Each structure stands twice: as C-alpha cells, then as structure tokens.
Amino acid sequence: MATHDSSLDALARDAVRYTLPLYEMARMRAATCPRRDSAGTFAGDGPDSTLRWINTVTHVRALLGPQHRQVVTPNNDTLYTNAWLDLSRGPLLLDVPDCHGRYYVLGLLDAYTNPFGYIGTRTTGTQGGTWLLHGPAWRGEVPAGATPLPCPTDAVWIIGRILADGDADLAGAHALQDGIRLRRPDGTAAASVIDAGMHAGERPGDPDRYATIVRRMLAENPPPADEAELVRNFADAGIGSATPLTPVQRTALAAALAHVDAELAAPRASALGGGWSLPVEIRNSFGTQYALRAEVARNYIGALGIEEAMYLMADCDADGLPLDGTHQYELVFPAQGLPQVGAFWSLTMYRKSDCMLAENPLQRYSLGDRSPGLRAAPDGSLRIVLGARGPADPADSGNWLPAPPEPFYVALRLYVPGSAHLERTFRYPAIRRIKEAS
Incomplete structure (x- = not known):
C-alpha cells in the first residue's frame, strides 16, 4: 500500500x-520585457527592480551570431520581434503592415506555452491588417476594420520572426518591424508597467x-x-x-x-533515423501532454507549431556516436530530395556545451536554400560537410558548415513544411562520419 x-x-x-x-x-517575461520604454523611462527605480514595461513591441535589429547569448539554439535566418501582452485591463489592437512578399510570422503563445495563434504570410497573407487581441473574459464590440483574435489567457507572448537574406537585406526587414504596433481601442497608450515578480x-x-x-x-x-x-x-x-x-x-x-x-x-532517441529527432511536434496546443509541454518549455521555449516550422535536431551521427567537430561528417540530400517548404529551410550549427552559435573564420553559422555559395552535384544531389576542417576540395568550400573542434549539434529548420514532412514520409539524409585518410 x-x-x-x-x-x-x-x-x-x-x-x-x-x-x-x-x-x-514568467521567467522569460522578466527577461525580455524592457526595463525602459521608447522614451527611455525606467519602469522601476533601479537595476534590482522587478518592474518592467509590457504591451510594447521590441525588435532585434541584427541576425543573431555567437556574440548574442540571450536565447539558446537561436536561428540565424530571421530577425526577432518580441511583445508581451497583459490583456487583463482590456483588449489591444495589433497593427501589421504589408510585408511586400517577405516571409514573416508573429507566433502567439498563451501562459501555458500553447502556440495558439499565428499572424503571418502562411495564415493571414501578405497584406497586413489590424487584429483585436482579447482575453477569455472580454465581451465587447470589435472596432471597425479589426479582426478579433481571442486569446486563452490574459498573459500572451508574441514572438515574431522576419526573414532577412543577410545583412544586405536588413533595411526591408526593419521596415516591416517598424510597422508592427500595439495600441488600445480607446486611443490611449498601450504600454504599461507590470511587476514581473x-x-x-x-x-x-x-x-x-x-x-x-x-x-x-x-x-x-x-x-x-x-x-x-x-x-x-x-x-x-x-x-x-x-x-x-x-x-x-x-x-x-x-x-x-x-x-x-x-x-x-535526458537525451531523446533518434526517432527519425540517421541521427535526427523531432523534439517539438505540436500544432496549436499541447492538450493534456503535460510532460511534453514541460520538456518544450524547459528546452525549446517559444517554439512554433509544426505547420509553421519544424525543428529537426541531431547531436549524434547515423551510428549513434556523438557529433564532434574534430571529425568530419557529410549529409547528402539526393536529387529531388531536398526539403519541401513553402518558405525556406536552413541547417544551423551549435556548440553542445552552451547551445550557442559557434564562432568560425567564415562567420558562417548556417546553410540553406538561400545560401549563395551552396552548389549541387552534377547529378542534382546536395552534399553538406560538417566539421572544424573544411572539405578536401576547396571547390566544395561553399558546402561546408564549420563546426567547433568539440561536441556540436545541428538544427534543420523547415519553415512552412510540406506534406511529406508533416506526414512523416520524408527521408532525412543520414549524418555519416567521413573516414580519415590513413
């Protein structure tokens, strides 16, 4: 008994x-709500204060590199836009401009980390609009021209991702960021002070x-x-x-x-074979999968649902041995076997020790369908080399994703994945260690 x-x-x-x-x-809200508003006014009276500004939009204006250490396993493809909402005092209007064909998504998470809503090119199109975000208890009139978007909890985290094809493309991405605004329906300022606690x-x-x-x-x-x-x-x-x-x-x-x-x-088994696993596999809600919800909150908080983005991870090779940059590895997408995506795909390298991007002489942290130097073989296949040392043939250097000379892992991101990925019929290329010449 x-x-x-x-x-x-x-x-x-x-x-x-x-x-x-x-x-x-709560911890991420404390970490990412700004201490100062756009006018430079502090929410609290000193660095030890737990007061923060909420209902305000903040932007990361650069693609993340090794010097950025706020978020683990960051992507190197998009600019981040961030807003925490407190809907307990009434609804908010969110204005989004025309994106002019640029991929973007504003993912909405409730207080339990369910990715319940999306505004972006996949779900709402490219022309922008105005959305009325309201909590579960709100009842009222929706302003003319606004689309209601009910939220399951009064605390909401909006995590935006806006595609930028390298530094030369930042101006267009910044213009889209600058047009994303929060306001109250009565015309008063949306920003207010909250005690993050x-x-x-x-x-x-x-x-x-x-x-x-x-x-x-x-x-x-x-x-x-x-x-x-x-x-x-x-x-x-x-x-x-x-x-x-x-x-x-x-x-x-x-x-x-x-x-x-x-x-x-605890590490997960390579459920997809070849070294690959899919740690986050939800759509709009975890439902009653409380253990999975906790695992994602601890390890991958802010992840989107798989219809918007799939994150495939590998920290072992096809033989189950840990990936280590002192060796070389290859993965080969066969002809007609590249990832099938509606937006873009990328493969990004991370240090195992701290889950951060790894510095390298090329300042290359990811490769993908937008990488200008990436080239296919004559038969149409695509071979990518991983390791601290580059390929033996210098002509293949555009297909090299540099690794640190230590344990590492890679993330294959698929934005707006096709049906073959969602239905688990796609075959992911095995990560194989390259035999070293004796």
Missing part, C-alpha cells in the same frame, strides 16, 4: 510537470520561490475549465495554495523540481 509520503512525492512531480511552463513563461536569472530550484511564482501565474491565468479540478488537487503539494509551504511540502517539492528537471534534460 502506498504511503502518504510517496503519494505526495508523485503529486508534487505531477504538479511541477503541469506548472513548469507557467514558471518558464522575478529576475531573468532565476531558475526553478527553490521550492518556496517556485510556489510563489506559479501561484501568481495560476491566479492570473486560470487553467481550462476541464483541468481546474486537476489543478485544485495540486494544493496538497503546495502548488496553487494561498498558504506557505509546510516543511513536508517543501521537501517534496524540492525533490520534485530536481527529479523533473533531470527527466526533461
């Missing part, structure tokens, strides 16, 4: 799996801090009605309860935080 302690331990682990996305969203560097280790942050997130962003009873039960483990943790709850929650973190950090 199960003891009370063992049942409490199990309940605490379930509570952490369910609520970790809420914690991570935490600092960006915090990690979910302290049970009391974790319980405090999650309690607030649950209160401000209630779960769906059919999950309310499940969440109420977490109060026995100190999650969602208005009372401080008891010593028994504190011990159980501390153990649960460590247990779930180790569980979510």
Whole structure:
C-alpha cells in the first residue's frame, strides 16, 4: 500500500510537470520585457527592480551570431520581434503592415506555452491588417476594420520572426518591424508597467520561490475549465495554495523540481533515423501532454507549431556516436530530395556545451536554400560537410558548415513544411562520419 509520503512525492512531480511552463513563461517575461520604454523611462527605480514595461513591441535589429547569448539554439535566418501582452485591463489592437512578399510570422503563445495563434504570410497573407487581441473574459464590440483574435489567457507572448537574406537585406526587414504596433481601442497608450515578480536569472530550484511564482501565474491565468479540478488537487503539494509551504511540502517539492528537471534534460532517441529527432511536434496546443509541454518549455521555449516550422535536431551521427567537430561528417540530400517548404529551410550549427552559435573564420553559422555559395552535384544531389576542417576540395568550400573542434549539434529548420514532412514520409539524409585518410 502506498504511503502518504510517496503519494505526495508523485503529486508534487505531477504538479511541477503541469506548472513548469507557467514558471518558464514568467521567467522569460522578466527577461525580455524592457526595463525602459521608447522614451527611455525606467519602469522601476533601479537595476534590482522587478518592474518592467509590457504591451510594447521590441525588435532585434541584427541576425543573431555567437556574440548574442540571450536565447539558446537561436536561428540565424530571421530577425526577432518580441511583445508581451497583459490583456487583463482590456483588449489591444495589433497593427501589421504589408510585408511586400517577405516571409514573416508573429507566433502567439498563451501562459501555458500553447502556440495558439499565428499572424503571418502562411495564415493571414501578405497584406497586413489590424487584429483585436482579447482575453477569455472580454465581451465587447470589435472596432471597425479589426479582426478579433481571442486569446486563452490574459498573459500572451508574441514572438515574431522576419526573414532577412543577410545583412544586405536588413533595411526591408526593419521596415516591416517598424510597422508592427500595439495600441488600445480607446486611443490611449498601450504600454504599461507590470511587476514581473522575478529576475531573468532565476531558475526553478527553490521550492518556496517556485510556489510563489506559479501561484501568481495560476491566479492570473486560470487553467481550462476541464483541468481546474486537476489543478485544485495540486494544493496538497503546495502548488496553487494561498498558504506557505509546510516543511513536508517543501521537501517534496524540492525533490520534485530536481527529479523533473533531470527527466526533461535526458537525451531523446533518434526517432527519425540517421541521427535526427523531432523534439517539438505540436500544432496549436499541447492538450493534456503535460510532460511534453514541460520538456518544450524547459528546452525549446517559444517554439512554433509544426505547420509553421519544424525543428529537426541531431547531436549524434547515423551510428549513434556523438557529433564532434574534430571529425568530419557529410549529409547528402539526393536529387529531388531536398526539403519541401513553402518558405525556406536552413541547417544551423551549435556548440553542445552552451547551445550557442559557434564562432568560425567564415562567420558562417548556417546553410540553406538561400545560401549563395551552396552548389549541387552534377547529378542534382546536395552534399553538406560538417566539421572544424573544411572539405578536401576547396571547390566544395561553399558546402561546408564549420563546426567547433568539440561536441556540436545541428538544427534543420523547415519553415512552412510540406506534406511529406508533416506526414512523416520524408527521408532525412543520414549524418555519416567521413573516414580519415590513413
């Protein structure tokens, strides 16, 4: 017969799996909401303040490189645009200009990290428009010319990605960024101050801090009605309860935080063969896949649903051995076997040690269908070489993706993937180690 302690331990682990996305969203909000508004006014009274500006749009104006270290596994293809919304005080209008054919997406995540909505070339076209973003409790008139976009929670994260073909293409991407604006329907300024309640560097280790942050997130962003009873039960483990943790709850929650973190950090098997796996495979909602939702929140927060983008990862070769830049590898897309995408594809290199882009003499961090030096073989196949050393034939240097001389992994991004990818019928090229001459 199960003891009370063992049942409490199990309940605490379930509570952490369910609520970790809420914690991570709170942490990302603290990290990415600006301290100063567009006029330079600080939200708080000093660097230690947890006050931030919310309902404001911020932009990254350069393609990310090794010097940018805010986000793990960043892409090197698009500019990022970021906005956190607080819809508890009423709806907001989001204006987006005509993109003039440029690929872009504004992905909307609710407080539980479900990628519930998309504005962009795939879903809403190229001509732009105005959207009324409102929370679950709002009832009112939609302004003329606006399209309603209901949001499951009052806290929403908008992560925008705008394609830029290298530095020479930045001006056009900047123009699109500059036209993305938030405003209130009554004409007042959208930007307001919020207490983020935490600092960006915090990690979910302290049970009391974790319980405090999650309690607030649950209160401000209630779960769906059919999950309310499940969440109420977490109060026995100190999650969602208005009372401080008891010593028994504190011990159980501390153990649960460590247990779930180790569980979510464990490597995944190469489910697609050839070294490849697909760690994020959702569309608009995780539903009741709470463990998967927690894994994505911990490791890939902000990922889009697979109809917009698929992220295929490989940190091992086709034989299951870890990829290491001291060796050379190749992958060959056969003729007529390139990725099938409606927007673009790219292969990006990362250091395993910190999940960041790796500096290299070519300042080349990705290769893809827009890379000018990438060339196919006479038979139509495309061979890409990975490693710290370049190809033996200098003529193949355009097909070289430089690796650091240490363990690495690669990400194959497919934006607006075709049906062969979505239906799992596409064959991904195996990553094979090149035999070194003796």
